[in-house]
Amino acid sequence: MNHEVVTVVRSGQCGPGGDPHRDEHASHRVTLVGIDAGAVRAYTAFCRDYGQIYRRYAGAVIGDAAVGRTLADAALQELGVQWPYALRSADPCALGWVLLRTATAFRRTSTVRVLQCALRPQEVDALVLHYRLGLSAARAGGAMGVSAGVFDLLRHDALRKAARLDWGLNMPTENAV
Template sequence: MLMRSSPPGLRADSELDDRHLAAWTDPSATQRLPVSYTVFCCDHWTVYRRFGTAAVGSTHGGMGIARAALCDLGEQWEKALRSSSPAAHAWDLLSRRASERRTASLRGLHHLLGRDEADALVLRYKLGLSPLQAGYAMGLSEPDFELLRHRALRDLLPTRAF
């Protein structure tokens, strides 16, 4: 069993194994992609799938978005590793994929807020993730995630006249 220092309860070993990975990547890609990419996919699959499902309102559509984003990541894995946060790079890919097919209610939220702020609210309140888990998914520290979430909530409040 692999141990990690990330938030507990999100490991997706039973949902995403080598058979699943091979099913949505180019078969030759599975041979050339590093183990670190496979581990990243296994580690983030559950949250990515749940986020995609919440974004489009369909389990099948959510799985498609998560797979497409992780495929995009596989093609950019070296670039992601060179970035300041591979998880943030991956989250950007997922969020962009999801934004193409959002449900009407989430489109409204994204109209009012920036993409990251809206995503933070979806992770925290729609998926029920802790700030640590949601920050981990987005490639942010827990305090940075909380700052993003608070900023989003503040921006949703009506302007007060003093």
């Protein structure tokens, strides 16, 4: 059986050696078992493409960037363990997003928990990714494993529902459908 150990350095970063921000760029190691080199490259590319979004999202929803990085890395490691299954699924990004949401579920800020009471989980995520992190529909949707069109629908639905709740959250409603 093929055992591949992959060291993933955070998106677009140089890695530890001499970097003044080395704690921000720390890598994680994942042992991928029984998969070919193409699958290893795919997992490495996934981490490169979405790792930073995962870390920023986790930090935003729990209100602590350092703990968010730790939780996001744990979700990425779990995805690495499940990577052979993820590759057989409809979209590995969707599975990764579920793992990230699960990793952050019990540490959410009170504001995010209030939103979760009124909105579907993906709608909350759409608001965080677009309005808090400033991501485009294509980039945010890709991270979540949905198309840009589906992401826009989630965001618009969330804004429409939030506008009806009168929470005083000052969410932009001009784009609501």
